[in-house]
Amino acid sequence: MAYSAKIGPSILSSDLSCLGSECVRMMESGADYLHLDVMDGHFVPNITFGHPMVECLRKSLGQDPFFDMHMMVSRPEQWVKPMAAAGANQYTFHIEATTNPGNLIKEIKESGMKVGLAIKPGTTVEELAPWANQIDMALVMTVEPGFGGQKFIEDMMPKVNWLRSQFPSLDIEVDGGVGPDTIHKCAEAGANMIVSGSAVIGSEDPRSVIALLRTVVAEAIQKRSLDR
């Protein structure tokens, strides 16, 4: 079992005028990686930031933090090279946004980044499955992409469960409405990369929330390995 519990705060709901210091605050609170939400106002009805911001964050934070780019954009092909040059570590694109996932996976790998493949709540996991052996991470959205602070959609858990049963060592990420109230469902289903925005950022004690999320997931991973 190659995968481990990792917690990646989404900085979407932080004070964006202090993005650099918010990222530092999350890393100092025990985050394993940073989940950076890129929205283009076209694939989703909201706009955030692009590669110039990522480049500034990389310069200010140094080489250490792992940047998981959640690309909620149409034509994700166009940002692969700029994001790689800006210092992104993983490029997670939506399968709904491209007609040629195979070529995009190849381009991302050639540019030196890891590959994440995301599905919206309305997309079946069978659409992702043919690519699962070529990617580093599968992202099962647990809200409709576009906004932080939405309610967790529990109906997505069978997708996670199925992916874990079919691909025992794949990194599986959940994103949207995940926090102390919903983490048990995600962990039991088999997710190991946990994005949490408002529950972590809005907490007075982000360190404790991150530690709790990681403990729940690590315990579920251990239980699964004992059950095998």
Ligand SMILES: O=C(CO)[C@H](O)[C@H](O)COP(=O)(O)O
């Ligand atoms: O991709 C996203 C929204 O499209 C965000 O990563 C996600 O919503 C995280 O925020 P929260 O935990 O508050 O739901």
Ligand SMILES: [Fe+2]
């Ligand atoms: Fe996200």
